[in-house]
Amino acid sequence: MEMKSVTRSLRILEAVAQHQPVTVGELTKLFGLPKSTVQRTLVTLAEAGWLRANRKDTTRWEIGARVLAVRPAALQGSSLFAAAREPMIRLRDAVNETIHLSVPDALQCMVVVDRVDCDHPVRTFHSIGDTSPLHATAVGRAILAQLPKRDVEELIAQGLERFSDTTPADPDELRAELDRIRTDGYAINRNHYRPGVCALAAPVLDESGTPLAAVAVSMPDSRYDADRESEWGDRVAGAAEEISGRLLGG
Amino acid sequence: MEMKSVTRSLRILEAVAQHQPVTVGELTKLFGLPKSTVQRTLVTLAEAGWLRANRKDTTRWEIGARVLAVRPAALQGSSLFAAAREPMIRLRDAVNETIHLSVPDALQCMVVVDRVDCDHPVRTFHSIGDTSPLHATAVGRAILAQLPKRDVEELIAQGLERFSDTTPADPDELRAELDRIRTDGYAINRNHYRPGVCALAAPVLDESGTPLAAVAVSMPDSRYDADRESEWGDRVAGAAEEISGRLLGG
DNA sequence: GCACAGCGTTCCACAATGTGGCACGGCTCA
DNA sequence: TGAGCCGTGCCACATTGTGGAACGCTGTGC
Numbered sequence: 001m002e003m004k005s006v007t008r009s010l011r012i013l014e015a016v017a018q019h020q021p022v023t024v025g026e027l028t029k030l031f032g033l034p035k036s037t038v039q040r041t042l043v044t045l046a047e048a049g050w051l052r053a054n055r056k057d058t059t060r061w062e063i064g065a066r067v068l069a070v071r072p073a074a075l076q077g078s079s080l081f082a083a084a085r086e087p088m089i090r091l092r093d094a095v096n097e098t099i100h101l102s103v104p105d106a107l108q109c110m111v112v113v114d115r116v117d118c119d120h121p122v123r124t125f126h127s128i129g130d131t132s133p134l135h136a137t138a139v140g141r142a143i144l145a146q147l148p149k150r151d152v153e154e155l156i157a158q159g160l161e162r163f164s165d166t167t168p169a170d171p172d173e174l175r176a177e178l179d180r181i182r183t184d185g186y187a188i189n190r191n192h193y194r195p196g197v198c199a200l201a202a203p204v205l206d207e208s209g210t211p212l213a214a215v216a217v218s219m220p221d222s223r224y225d226a227d228r229e230s231e232w233g234d235r236v237a238g239a240a241e242e243i244s245g246r247l248l249g250g
Numbered sequence: 251m252e253m254k255s256v257t258r259s260l261r262i263l264e265a266v267a268q269h270q271p272v273t274v275g276e277l278t279k280l281f282g283l284p285k286s287t288v289q290r291t292l293v294t295l296a297e298a299g300w301l302r303a304n305r306k307d308t309t310r311w312e313i314g315a316r317v318l319a320v321r322p323a324a325l326q327g328s329s330l331f332a333a334a335r336e337p338m339i340r341l342r343d344a345v346n347e348t349i350h351l352s353v354p355d356a357l358q359c360m361v362v363v364d365r366v367d368c369d370h371p372v373r374t375f376h377s378i379g380d381t382s383p384l385h386a387t388a389v390g391r392a393i394l395a396q397l398p399k400r401d402v403e404e405l406i407a408q409g410l411e412r413f414s415d416t417t418p419a420d421p422d423e424l425r426a427e428l429d430r431i432r433t434d435g436y437a438i439n440r441n442h443y444r445p446g447v448c449a450l451a452a453p454v455l456d457e458s459g460t461p462l463a464a465v466a467v468s469m470p471d472s473r474y475d476a477d478r479e480s481e482w483g484d485r486v487a488g489a490a491e492e493i494s495g496r497l498l499g500g
Numbered sequence: 501g502c503a504c505a506g507c508g509t510t511c512c513a514c515a516a517t518g519t520g521g522c523a524c525g526g527c528t529c530a
Numbered sequence: 531t532g533a534g535c536c537g538t539g540c541c542a543c544a545t546t547g548t549g550g551a552a553c554g555c556t557g558t559g560c
Contacts, residue, residue, distance in 0.1 A: 003294040003518070005547060009256045010298045017320040024508060034549040039509070044253040048260045052356040054323075059508065062323040065355035068363060069379030070267040072313045079378060082331045082364045105315035106302040113318040129319030254546070255518060275536060284520045289538070309537065 008033075009041050013063075014129060016042075016051060021060035072103075080213060081114060083246035084204070087239040088215065092116045094235055097219040100126045101204075102139040103212065107151060109133060110140045110214070124197050124218040135160050135174055136167050138189035138201035139214035142240075144174075145181040146203050146211040152178065167192045186233035187214075191221055198224040200233050202240035207248055215240045258283075259291050263313075266292075266301060271310035322353070330463060331364060333496035334454070338465060341489040342366045345482055347469040350376045351454075352389040353462065357401060359383060360390045360464070374447050374468040385410050385424055386417050388439035388451035389464035392490075394424075395431040396453050396461040402428065417442045436483035437464075441471055448474040450483050452490035457498055465490045 008031075015030055016022055027038045042061055045051040049066040053059075080103075088099045101114040109131040117123070134140035134155060144152055152175070162169040168177055181187045189199040201216035217236050258281075265280055266272055277288045292311055295301040299316035303309075330351075338349045351364040359381040367373070384390035384405060394402055402425070412419040418427055431437045439449040451466035467486050 002290060003255060003259070005253060005517080006256055006259045006291070006294050007298055009253070009259075010295075010300060014316075014320060020323045025506085035508080036510080036549055036551095037547085040252060040547080041256070044256050045260075048257055049355075049358075050260060055356075063320055065322050065353055065359075065361035065363070065381075067317065067320050067322065068361055069381070070264060070313060070317050071379065072315055072318070073270045079364055082335060085331045086335060103315045103318060105299070106305060108302075111315040111319065113315070129316065252547075256547095273536080274538090285537080286520055286522095286539085287518085290518080 005041075008037075009045060012038065012041050013045055013050060016045075016061055017063050018128070020062040021054040021057065022062075023060055080204070080243075080247065084114060084213070084215065084243045087242045087246075088114070088116045091215070091217065091235060091239040092118055095217055095232055096120065097217050097223070098124050098126065100139075100216055100218060102132075102214050102216065104134065104140075104143045105131070107134065107147075107155060110137060110143070113213070120223075122220055122222075124199075124220060126218065132193060133161060133163075135169075136163050136189075136193040138187040138192075138199040139216045140187075141168075141174075141177060141181060141189075142187040142201040142203045142214040142216075143211045145178040145187065146205065146209065163193050164191055164195055166190060184230070184233060185237040188229070188233070190224065196221045200229070200236045202233075202237040204240050204243045204247070206244075212247075213243075215243065255291075258287075259295060262288065262291050263295060263300060266295075266311055267313050270312040271304040271307065272312075273310055322355075330454075330493075330497065334364060334463070334465065334493045337489040337492045337496075338364070338366045341465070341467065341485060342368055344485055345467055346370065347467050347473070348374050348376065350389075350466055350468060352382075352464055352466070354384065354390075354393045355381070357384065357397075357405060360387060360393070363463070370473075372470055372472075374449075374470060376468065382443055383411065383413075385419075386413050386439075386443040388437040388442075388449040389466045390437075391418075391424075391427060391431060391439075392437040392451040392453045392464040392466075393461045395428040395437065396455065396459065413443050414441055414445055416440060434480070434483060435487040438479070438483070440474065446471045450479070450486045452483075452487040454490050454493045454497070456494075462497075463493075465493065 012027060015027060024035060024039050024042065028035050042051060049064050051061050052064045054062050084101050088101060092099045096118045098118050099116040100112050102110040102112050105111050112126045112128055112130045115126055115128060132140060134144055156171045160169040160174065168174045185202060187201045191198060197218065198221050199216045199218040201214045203211040204213040204215065206212050215236060217232060262277060265277060274285060274289050274292065278285050292301060299314050301311050302314040304312050334351050338351060342349045346368045348368050349366040350362050352360040352362050355361050362376045362378055362380045365376055382390060384394055406421045410419040410424065418424045435452060437451045441448060447468065448471050449466045449468040451464045453461040454463040454465065456462050465486060467482060
């Protein structure tokens with residue numbers, strides 16, 4: 001819309017976060033922008049404290065600690081990452097599949113904020129910062145199941161896009177599935193969003209029961225084992241509860 | 251020293267983080283900028299996903315989840331949190347005071363990245379993201395004591411601001427204190443920065459001896475017991491060493 | 501040992517971009 | 531009902547950011 005330089009600077013900031021420590025040249029290739037433009041942007045971001053030169057290789061840029069002061073209100077003062085890290089690792093060790101942590105962004109989408117990889121040669125991949133729709137993924141529905149009905153109906157009214165044959169795009173189907181999630185404690189995604197990608201997810205709650213985030217075990221459809229669904233679902237729910245507990249008690 | 255719009259946008263982003271949820275009017279007063287300029291900036295930041303309208307009061311703005319995807323390299327994918335968490339909790343249990351973990355930001359300041367609270371009704375408080383000067387705090391000096399002399403002299407050359415009567419603002423005093431820290435293994439802060447706040451801190455080192463972070467026990471001056479200083483100092487140093495060890499071993 | 505290629509950095513004339521004063525419309529409170 | 535805010539939209543202007551080109555450094559291969 002406007003403020004091209006600002007939009008571009010934020011894109012560059014995100015790219016640095018993903019590829020840090022990164023050089024000017026790598027970024028120019030990534031964006032196809034003139035070197036001088038990228039360079040100027042990096043220096044500006046660095047002066048503002050959001051970036052800094054790597055101490056060992058000063059031609060490489062990385063994210064500065066300043067960004068830690070900027071966090072969503074729901075998480076301010078809390079340590080979601082710290083609380084989630086160990087339970088996520090233990091969950092990965094138990095199931096040997098990719099684990100990820102996602103937070104809802106204004107009921108618009110889910111954003112992947114952390115990830116623990118497994119060692120399968122074939123595995124699902126989620127980049128930090130990736131977004132996905134609330135109704136079509138396990139993490140999204142894990143959140144939805146904990147929200148007031150009013151919010152869910154608002155989302156339904158906006159229309160439920162269909163991404164695959166199995167996406168729960170019918171309002172009643174979605175409502176029924178949210179009931180099941182509340183009963184069983186975990187959400188399921190079988191190729192609902194991206195073909196070939198399945199997941200089991202459960203919500204992390206704050207002290208008032210508001211869902212802050214969701215943890216998921218994600219795997220290729222080829223490894224999805226219906227017989228272990230409830231066992232793994234319980235494991236995910238257990239990890240999510242542990243994270244919730246750590247956020248409260250410490 | 252260019253890209254005024256970018257610099258200003260980041261300032262506004264930080265202000266939103268501090269005051270969220272906040273209105274356009276409040277921000278215009280804060281910065282003394284024209285309404286339309288602030289408004290345009292907010293819309294641009296929101297379109298990029300960094301801000302969003304508050305769900306309950308859509309005239310108020312707050313930080314979006316996107317920012318969580320942007321983290322310093324020292325924390326990204328690394329196990330610093332995971333390695334630090336349990337030793338920090340054990341340290342808290344041993345001394346029943348607030349424990350915090352801080353990382354240095356480009357030799358400019360220390361930033362609090364994690365915290366474990368105690369249950370005293372009166373206790374010190376550190377928000378995640380809070381910054382403090384290197385020379386005036388225990389965590390800062392714990393880091394400084396492990397850095398090459400060159401870096402320390404560079405900092406001294408920049409001038410040592412005095413925050414209280416006891417701030418070690420004299421270069422020789424600081425150098426002597428860094429020597430003591432290397433000998434004893436822990437740094438001490440007695441009202442050097444914020445009046446009434448004392449702390450004992452020790453550095454977390456990587457395999458090359460570079461200081462990555464510092465752990466601190468922080469307490470009100472009223473509970474600072476000089477007789478237990480060396481005992482607690484050793485405990486903090488022990489916790490820091492344990493974290494360093496976990497980072498190496500896995 | 502020299503020439504070249506690739507890199508980060510600097511410069512500057514140009515015009516695209518962001519600016520901010522102003523005005524509109526909705527809301528709240530007196 | 532009217533005054534005082536507040537968020538929003540508009541537009542002519544000139545400040546601001548742009549990006550091509552050139553510089554200097556480093557490492558490599560002939």
